Amino acid sequence: MLEHYFTCPYCWETISMLLDNSVSKQVxxxxxxxxxxxxxxxxxxxxSELMDFQADSLEQ
Incomplete structure (x- = not known):
């Protein structure tokens, strides 16, 4: 598991998330x-190295 910090696309707060690096591609x-x-x-x-991370809102 890998802890990753990013900015919420809605409230712009910095949050952290645990990512499972045992699966190569996830959505x-x-x-x-x-x-x-x-x-x-x-x-x-x-x-097991993070190559790409995206956090997108679901708003159209």
Whole structure:
């Protein structure tokens, strides 16, 4: 597991999340721990090293 800090796309607060680096590509929805809005998380690992991280709002 890897702790990663990022900015919420809704409330702009810095939050942390534990990422599972045993799965190379992941896309899932996680609620912000501050404002509770849903964030689409996209991560990519290569040999357990974080290569790409995106945290996007679900608003259109």
């Amino acid at each position: 899932y929805i996680e609620d912000c721990e501050v404002c509770c809005n849903p964030i689409q998380i996209s991560v990519q690992f290569n040999n």
